[in-house]
Amino acid sequence: MNAPTSVWWTWLAVAGLGTFHGVNPAMGWLFAVALGLYRRSRRVVLLSLLPIALGHALATAGMLAAGLSLGMVIDHTALNRTCGLLLLGWAAWHLLRGHRMRPRVGMQAGFAGLTAWSFMMAGSHGAGLMLLPALMPLCGALPGALGATRGVTTSEIAAIALCLHSVAMLLTTGVISLAVFDHFGVAGLRTKWLNFDLLWTGTLAACGVMQLAL
Known part of the structure; x- marks a missing residue:
């Protein structure tokens, strides 16, 4: 796979993770729907x-x-290994205790409360x-793919990726929220939705294994 093609696949991965997070x-x-129903x-x-x-x-x-700041001061291979181990450790923690650590917010929460x-x-x-397994190769490949004359920096690449990821997440969240609120209702999700804790x-x-393999 040549560099430009690899870059486009990486952009798709960033957007795909935004969609996955939105689902x-x-x-x-689910909280947005609950607030709307309340x-x-x-x-x-x-x-x-x-x-x-x-x-x-x-x-x-x-x-x-x-992650990108650490990439400026430590070896790239060491950073990949560190991030990979961190992802695997986070997965283990999430499996064992993640469901017990969810913050509670009431139905009267305002903008600041929802953001927090x-x-x-x-x-x-x-x-x-x-996002790190997708973004780290992107930061290395994109400047060369776009051309040095454009002066694309790592920070700009990260900002673009964050915007793409966030837009994909927002659109997905919006579509599902309205579909559940307008048509399906929350009760039906008990039997018609995936176990996202295990999938997550x-x-x-x-992602941790992928990071270790880079």
Whole structure:
């Protein structure tokens, strides 16, 4: 696979992870639907998505900034190994105790409360960590693919990736929230939805293995 093709596949991976995060009810859409049903307002469902997406983006940005900053001071191979082990450890923690550490927010939460809740949920689930296996190769490949004359920096690449990831997450969350609120209802999800705790844990572990293999 040549460099430009590899870059495009990496962009798709970044957007795909945003979609995956948006599908996970723990990342916000289930809470948005609950708020809308509690207040009997479709508008509340839509408005609640903005702070939820913002909190998720802030948590992801913090993790990306930490990972990319470490990449400037330690060997790239050592960073890959460290991130891979961290992802595997986070997967194990999430499997054993992650479900016990979910922050509680009431039905009267405002913009700041929803943002803080989303930030803590994304952080405790390791959402930002999942992006590192995709973003680290991207930061190395994209400047050469775009051409040195454009002066693309690692920070700009990370910012673009974060925006793409966040938009994909927001769109997915919005579509599912409205579908559940307007048509399916929360009760039906008990028998018609996946066990996302196990799927999320498996994805964390898979990202960790991928990072170790880089």
